[in-house]
Amino acid sequence: MDNIKVEKVLRHLHDDAKKDYLRIGKGMIKSIIRPIQPADFEKVYLPITEEQGKELHKLVIENQSKNVVEFGTSFGISTIYLADAVRQTGGKVITTELIESKAKKALQNITDAGLNQYVDVRVGDAMKTLRENLEPIDFLFLDGWKDLYLPLFKMLENKFHAGTMIYADNMDMAATRLYGNYVLNNKQKYSSQFVDGGKALLTACAA
Numbered sequence: 001m002d003n004i005k006v007e008k009v010l011r012h013l014h015d016d017a018k019k020d021y022l023r024i025g026k027g028m029i030k031s032i033i034r035p036i037q038p039a040d041f042e043k044v045y046l047p048i049t050e051e052q053g054k055e056l057h058k059l060v061i062e063n064q065s066k067n068v069v070e071f072g073t074s075f076g077i078s079t080i081y082l083a084d085a086v087r088q089t090g091g092k093v094i095t096t097e098l099i100e101s102k103a104k105k106a107l108q109n110i111t112d113a114g115l116n117q118y119v120d121v122r123v124g125d126a127m128k129t130l131r132e133n134l135e136p137i138d139f140l141f142l143d144g145w146k147d148l149y150l151p152l153f154k155m156l157e158n159k160f161h162a163g164t165m166i167y168a169d170n171m172d173m174a175a176t177r178l179y180g181n182y183v184l185n186n187k188q189k190y191s192s193q194f195v196d197g198g199k200a201l202l203t204a205c206a207a
């Protein structure tokens, strides 16, 4: 990252996200009486690490990805890394967030970083917001609720082309297993490797 404005916003957001453990506690208390819901994490970042952000940034630039799609904006930390990369490749990021207040805050953070012209924040369920108005995808980042990785991936598969890259975070969580099995067992179409210490799965589409 070599843009001072972007670095300043990211520093502030990563520092604030370090307090997530306090906010997660509040969300978890509600889940004692009913199943956990995305709204329980309205105030929580749950972000990628700085190292992952830099890795995503590098991958988008190396791959010269233009049409980047992100599932799970939260407050926009990962989106800022992706947007700074597409500023350099001449592309655009489409990102989507279920919770309106988070999407609003994300857009503010992206604007503070001077990157809003490179980002389309779609508010709502990714299974609806990413169903239409999508160009062929060069780079897909999966980081929303884990049980949706596979259905969303299947919905977007017809937008992939040879060279499309898919980076899926949190592959150490049980709910990502179906997605992992699907991609890893389809070796003719997808070649994958675990990255970031096994936390994420990076996949390249062959055709």
Ligand SMILES: C[S@@+](CC[C@H](N)C(=O)[O-])C[C@H]1O[C@@H](n2cnc3c(N)ncnc32)[C@H](O)[C@@H]1O
Pocket (backbone or CB within 6 Å): 038, 045, 046, 047, 048, 071, 072, 073, 074, 075, 076, 077, 078, 079, 096, 097, 098, 099, 102, 124, 125, 126, 127, 143, 144, 145, 148
């Ligand atoms: C792990 S956080 C994303 C963190 C973000 N990528 C970052 O690194 O800063 C996951 C986010 O996905 C959102 N989400 C969950 N289910 C979703 C859905 N069906 N459609 C859109 N967003 C969803 C959650 O509200 C949450 O803010």
